[in-house]
Amino acid sequence: MQRNVLAQRQQIDREDADLLKRIQRSDQRALGSLYDRYVGVLYPFTLRVTGSNEAAEGVLHDVLLHVWEKSSSYAPQNGSVYAWLVALSRMKAVEKMRAANQKRKQESEGGAQRSASAADTKQPAAETIVALKGYAEEVRNSLKSLSKLELRLLELSYYEGQSQSDLARMLRIPLGTIKAKMRRGIQKLRLSSAEEAK
Amino acid sequence: MTTKPEERHEQLELCIPYVFGRLNPGNRKQFEAHLTSGCEKCIHELSGLYEATALLPLLLRQETPPSGLRQRILSRASSKKPEPQRVERPSAQRESPVTPATRPEFPWYRYAATAVGILMILALAYFVYELAGTTTRQQKQIADLEARLLQNDDVLAAFGAHQFEDVPLTGVEPGSGFSGRFFWDPSNRNGVLQIGGLPVAAEGKCYQLWMMKQNKYFAVMQFDVDSGQAVFVRMLSVPVGEKGEIEAFAVTLEPKEGSTQPSGAILLRGAR
Numbered sequence: 001m002q003r004n005v006l007a008q009r010q011q012i013d014r015e016d017a018d019l020l021k022r023i024q025r026s027d028q029r030a031l032g033s034l035y036d037r038y039v040g041v042l043y044p045f046t047l048r049v050t051g052s053n054e055a056a057e058g059v060l061h062d063v064l065l066h067v068w069e070k071s072s073s074y075a076p077q078n079g080s081v082y083a084w085l086v087a088l089s090r091m092k093a094v095e096k097m098r099a100a101n102q103k104r105k106q107e108s109e110g111g112a113q114r115s116a117s118a119a120d121t122k123q124p125a126a127e128t129i130v131a132l133k134g135y136a137e138e139v140r141n142s143l144k145s146l147s148k149l150e151l152r153l154l155e156l157s158y159y160e161g162q163s164q165s166d167l168a169r170m171l172r173i174p175l176g177t178i179k180a181k182m183r184r185g186i187q188k189l190r191l192s193s194a195e196e197a198k
Numbered sequence: 199m200t201t202k203p204e205e206r207h208e209q210l211e212l213c214i215p216y217v218f219g220r221l222n223p224g225n226r227k228q229f230e231a232h233l234t235s236g237c238e239k240c241i242h243e244l245s246g247l248y249e250a251t252a253l254l255p256l257l258l259r260q261e262t263p264p265s266g267l268r269q270r271i272l273s274r275a276s277s278k279k280p281e282p283q284r285v286e287r288p289s290a291q292r293e294s295p296v297t298p299a300t301r302p303e304f305p306w307y308r309y310a311a312t313a314v315g316i317l318m319i320l321a322l323a324y325f326v327y328e329l330a331g332t333t334t335r336q337q338k339q340i341a342d343l344e345a346r347l348l349q350n351d352d353v354l355a356a357f358g359a360h361q362f363e364d365v366p367l368t369g370v371e372p373g374s375g376f377s378g379r380f381f382w383d384p385s386n387r388n389g390v391l392q393i394g395g396l397p398v399a400a401e402g403k404c405y406q407l408w409m410m411k412q413n414k415y416f417a418v419m420q421f422d423v424d425s426g427q428a429v430f431v432r433m434l435s436v437p438v439g440e441k442g443e444i445e446a447f448a449v450t451l452e453p454k455e456g457s458t459q460p461s462g463a464i465l466l467r468g469a470r
């Protein structure tokens with residue numbers, strides 16, 4: 001990853017850490033700022049995982065309030081604020097999904113078409129977020145090294161919780177190939193993340 | 199840290215399925231116990247994986263967030279107090295740092311502003327009027343402030359209180375033009391700090407509100423000031439015990455990260 005991308009990412013992380021400190025001091029404006037910074041990414045994300053506007057909104061609501069009430073549970077040693085927000089959002093979204101969509105999942109066997117693959121979308125989520133714009137653009141460029149299949153597998157697995165054997169069955173691809181492609185995809189993601197560039 | 203090296207390596211293989219939520223409940227619990235034991239290898243691996251997977255949402259198509267969501271979150275936050283900051287052992291359980299999700303409570307204060315509360319809003323508006331003087335520009339400012347005041351959930355929340363106390367703050371330096379008021383409800387420790395005349399803090403600085411008990415200072419909160427306007431700062435939990443403990447409030451200019459004791463001169467002061 002290029003140095004300027006790393007610098008951008010470090011700047012973003014510093015600003016996020018400042019916001020979190022202010023949130024710990026009960027500064028509501030900081031919570032508003034954190035929302036403004038990340039709603040453009042987290043809302044499409046929770047929508048993608050839950051498949052429903054209402055659930056996505058509920059998840060985002062819960063995530064931000066979790067940040068407000070328990071910001072001290074964030075451990076910088078474990079990664080950036082942004083990664084924490086994404087992990088929290090995913091966890092809460094999955095919880096919601098598990099509770100609400102158990103039977104719907106069985107109905108839509110092979111129904112992974114909940115929304116189009118991100119690979120061919122033209123208006124990425126982070127486009128609206130000034131703070132992340134340049135960084136997100138760089139990330140997208142670096143992720144062009146992902147093949148369509150690699151990205152698709154990562155998405156189905158990450159957003160929809162499909163197991164590797166489910167993916168093999170669904171896509172009629174040998175399990176070994178799925179495993180190898182996923183591993184390769186994750187490796188590419190890691191190379192693109194600023195963490196790995198340090 | 200008591201983990202044997204061979205076990206550590208084996209557990210490392212579980213990091214990816216863990217992040218992707220593919221571990222069955224039994225394995226997941228076991229793995230989390232392993233993380234809690236403090237295996238640095240696995241924690242480092244997980245951290246890298248969380249950073250990496252967090253890139254995926256950056257590729258998603260833009261969606262318009264529901265209108266009013268921001269306000270709903272902030273309103274809800276104003277009725278919920280953050281946990282006091284505490285030094286915590288780093289939690290490796292990135293997937294499970296979360297208490298069960300709670301549904302938003304009814305925002306009672308929107309409807310529960312009592313007659314006293316309304317009187318307080320009027321009193322505050324009048325105070326703002328006094329403060330701002332009478333030039334045309336300032337009159338417009340007053341109107342804006344009043345509108346903001348009446349729409350402000352924070353203010354309503356504080357003034358929905360059953361009892362309240364009004365502590366006027368005055369500039370310590372004669373002619374400084376600094377003024378303020380601290381309205382608060384000792385029963386629920388919610389308050390609103392209103393400040394006028396303070397300049398925008400210099401780079402790397404912020405204002406800090408203190409309370410005084412037995413001639414000792416206790417930090418209440420830090421706040422910023424926008425250019426040339428009176429500011430209202432909601433306080434969720436004024437850190438006091440019994441009502442009688444506080445003798446006075448004071449405002450100083452401090453480094454941005456805040457101070458444990460005042461390092462700058464007292465700019466505003468008000469006794470109960």
Ligand SMILES: [Zn+2]
Pocket residue numbers: 205206207209210232237238239240241
């Ligand atoms: Zn380990």
